[in-house]
Amino acid sequence: MIQTSTFQHIARILLGLSLVFAGTGHLTFLRAEFPAQVPDWVPLDTDLVVVLSGIVEIALGLALVFVRKKRIWxxxxxxxxxxxxxPGNIAQYVNKRDAFGLNTDNARLIRLFFQPVLVMWALWSTGAWQAIRTRGLKVLA
Known part of the structure; x- marks a missing residue:
């Protein structure tokens, strides 16, 4: 089993709580903001996408906080x-949609650079990055 540090554990919990907060926002106090990130090409009702993605974010956040044995997964x-x-963040930028205080092209562009940080945060804090580096694709087995 891949061991993670206390700092990684704390980072994983913080990411999980952030996802629960964001997911709750999808369903409540930020619901009017999130449609700005739904690309026009998504063939579902925009509000449905916001609600479903909020539910997924809450579930993933809770999984980050509580799941231990399968944390790499x-x-x-x-x-x-x-x-x-x-693509939702890209759509917000390309379509010049104001939301979440991102009301300039520069602000929306800068936001795009934070998504890879979130990807790396998820991989690093759960030990998935280390598992991939040491086991390669066998991590999926």
């Missing part, structure tokens, strides 16, 4: 989720 899934929602 959780890290891989959370990192994949961050990659899958990245």
């Amino acid at each position: 959780v890290g891989l899934i959370v990192a994949t989720f961050f990659v899958l929602i990245f």
Whole structure:
């Protein structure tokens, strides 16, 4: 089993709580902001996408906080989720949609550079990055 440090453990919990907070925002106090990140090409109702992605974020956040034995898998899934929602951040930038205080092209562009940080945070804090480096694709077995 891949060991993680206390700092990684704390980082994993903080990321999990952040996802629970963001997911709760999808369903409540930030619900009007999130449609700005739903690309026009998504063939579902925008509000449905916001609600479903909020539910997924809450579930992933809780998994980061509470799942221990399969935390590497959780890290891989959370990192994949961050990659899958990245087109929404790009859509907000390309379509010049104001939301979350991102009301300039520069602010929306800078936001794009934080998504890879979230991916790496998920992989590093769960030990998934170390598992991939030491085991390669065998981490999936």
